[in-house]
Amino acid sequence: MSTTAAPSRLHTARAGVQKFGTFLSGMIMPNIGAFIAWGLITALFIEKGFLPVPQLGGFGETDGTPNVGLVGPMIKYLLPLLIAYTGGRMVYDVRGGVVGAIAAMGVIVGADIPMFVGAMIMGPLGGWTMKKLDAIWTHRIRPGFEMLVNNFSAGIWAAVLALIGFYGIAPLVEAGSNAAGRAVQFLVDNGLLPLTSLLIEPGKVLFLNNAINHGVLTPLGTQQSLEQGKSILFLLEANPGPGLGVLLAYMLFGRGAAKASASGAAIIHFFGGIHEIYFPYVLMKPILILATIAGGMTGIATLALTNSGLVAPSAPGSIIAVMAQTSRDSYVGVILAVVLACAVSFLIASVILRLSKDKGEGDLSAATAQMEEMKGRKSMASTVLGSGSAAAGTATLTGTGVKSIVFACDAGMGSSAMGASVLRNKIRAAGHDDVTVTNSSIASLTDTYDMVVVHQDLALRAQEKTPSAQVVTVDNFMGSPKYDEIVEVLDAEKAGPGDTSAAPAATAEAEAAPPSSAEAHPVLRRESVLLAGGAADMAGAIDEAGRLLLAAGAVDGAYLDAMHEREQSVSTYMGNFLAIPHGTNEAKDHIKASAVTFARYAEPIDWNGKPVKFVVGIAGKDKEHLGILARIAKVFGDREQVARLEAASTVDEVLEILGKVNG
Structure with missing residues (x-):
């Protein structure tokens, strides 16, 4: 219902980098199982492995013939061909995959090093050029x-x-790969490798983590692992220590929703390997990026000093996966790297939180929006029922026709799977067995879904893929209030329009009968309209809206506290200078009747960094607030109506403009 300016160049450029990085990682991620298989075979059967087997590890001779083994052929042929086929298929389905794999054979046999980068070039190139050639003679x-x-x-x-x-x-890629390898070795030899955290850690929270890890570090690390039996590069981005340190700091020194959810997030991050879950906690207070940078640098320095590394990529970045891929001689170094990275990150994050006035009790989505403005990126506006994206959200969250919901994240394997599971359980518990909930990567989205749930920082890309779907944005993958909101609109749709209409049909008997409840007690009354609100800040405006609801006999005193509590968990800023404060779901018992209040302010109120001139307080009885929200959204979605409200000089004019709220 709200509109914002066109995306800034910086935001568009960042989305472009994300898109390119996601494409690169999209060639690696589906084949991570093959990398893990290669890593396990390498760790077990090479000459320095746990169970050396010459015929499998590819060392020594059998009957005078050198053993080829599995390790060499897998890394030289199997893995690059899988990558090339995947890249070609991403561009032009199976036909593109086959052409891309054949094309990659040229670079594979044309160089003496594993051709991961060459495969990532030739696979998509083969698919794209074949697609263009087919277009020439199609239908001819x-x-x-x-x-x-x-x-x-x-x-x-x-x-x-x-x-x-x-x-x-092949010659160009080999030369480039060798140069990159020498650059990495130079950083290691001169103790400069920890400085890469200055790029890696900020890149992670900007959702470039998969592009960095699987698009860049995995190919370089695999080549290094083949030569040295392990690579430090596999743990530059995947180390769970820095993120765990931030979450532990929130557990001890945070407040509000952030503190309450940090413990669960820490378990999922550390053991489940879904690093995306801690990103909102850093986005909420951007200075915490210093803690993750310091933790990352500490972990990398520890790995370098102890000459430790992994034999294959750790995906996901779970401590279980990290230990499973640790080189035989690197267990002490890897454990120290994780522990020390966590400790340093925790100490710095703790100091920052303890010295901050806001210790995490604020709204995550509002803090994220403030951070986006500070960074010069496009801010995401709110949807009608909470924080969302004006650029990538629907005008009004509605359950109309929603039968398929997809939860999307960057890679489609971590946060989206967890979010989809939580949302699916809630929807099934509510009895909506006909609604399916799946998960997907942003790159794999198609415009076939009714609703897309996505992190607000990825909303613009989701809308590009699914222009006809409702896009609902969240800032907390584990327990977003948006999940309950989605269930509510599905409930309202299933119940039918009767729930939001209190007036009977216009029959002869009805005309002779006493006025209906809606007529006798309209949700928006004259005495609930303030043309000149007296509040000077957000808290005061919420109090003013609450007192009007209290005076209307719609709520009791406890509902006012719930309105403030709601603002702490989910911002009620809607866009177009409008905020709609209301109570939490748990405060429904404190609502006596449905009511709406209206207050206009001459000077905009700072609403978590957003200017608000209109504050509409809401109390909805028996899901009536869903219909009320929809009608208010229709009014404030029209800029002409907003201008009329701003210029209105009498209460009657306001009631006329907002008349449909009572209908």
Whole structure:
């Protein structure tokens, strides 16, 4: 219902980087199982492994013939081919995947190093060029010759690309990979590798974590692991220590919703490996990025000093996965790296929280919006029932026609799976068995869903993929109040419109009968309209709205406290200079009747960094607030109506504009 300015160049550029990084990681992530299999085989069967087996580890000779083993062929051929096929398929389905894999063979045999980067080039290139070539002769092939043309065109072009890869791309990629390897070794030799945390840790909370880890560090680390039996690069981004330190600090020194949810988030982060869950806690107080940077630097320095590393990528970044992929001689170093990174991050985050006036009791979404403005990125406005995205949200959250819901995150494997599970359980418990809830990566979204649930920092990309769906944004993957809001609108849709209409049909008997409750007691009364509100800040405006509801006989005194509590967990700023403070779901028992109040302020009130001129207090009895919210949204979604409200000089004018609220 609210509108915002066009996305800033910085935000658009960041979304572009995210999109490119997600595409790179999208070639790696589906094949992580293959990387883990290779890592386990390497750790077990190489000459320095736990169970050395020459025929499997590829060392020594059998009957005078050198053993090839599994380790070398898997990393030289299997893994690059899987990556290339995945990249080609992402661009042009199976046909693109096949052409991309063949094209990658050129770079694989044309270089002496594992061709992960070459595969990430040739796979998508093969799929894209094949798609363009097919478009040239589509609908021009004579009937009966389609299979002949399609098979030979793919074969011929794939062979051409393989030759291009062998003679042209492979030497360039090999030279680039060797240069990157020398750069990493230079950083290690000169003790500068910890400085990479200055880029990695901020990049993670900007949702570039998968692009950094799987798009850059995994290919370089795998090559290094083949040469040295382990790589420090696998743990630069995946170390769970820095994030755990921040969450522990919130557990001890935070307040409000952040403190209450930090313990559960810490378990999921550390053991489940879903690092995205701690990002909102840093976004809420951006200075905490200093704690994660210091923790990351400490962990990397520990790994470098102890010459420790993993044999394969740790995905997800769970401590269980980290230990499973730790090199045989690196257990002490890896454990120290995690523990010390956590300790340093915890100490710095604790000092920051203890010295801060706001110790985490504020609204996560409002704090995130403030941080976005500080960074110069596009801020996400609120949806009608809480924080959301004006650029990527629906005008009004509604359950109309919602049968399929998808929870999307950057990779589609971590936070989205957890969020989908929580939301699915809530929806099933409410009896909506006909509503399906799935999870997906942003890159894999299609415009076939009725509702998309996504972190507000990824909302713009979600809307690009699903323009016809409702986009609901959250800032807490584990226990967002938005999940309850979604269930409420589904309940309202299932109950039908009768729940929000108190007046009987207009029959002859009704005309002769006494006035209906809606007529005798309209939700918006003359005495509940203030043309000149007297509050000077957000808390005062909430109190003023609450007193009007109390005077209307709609609520009791406890509801006023619930209105402040609601603002702490989910901001009620809506956009278009409007805020709609109301109580929490737990405060329903304190509502006596449905009512709406209206207050206008000459000077905008600072509402968690947003300017508010209109404060509409709401109390909804028996889900009537859903209909009330929808009608208010319709009025404030029209800029002309907002201008009329701003210029109104009498209560009657306000009642006329907001008349549908009583209808």
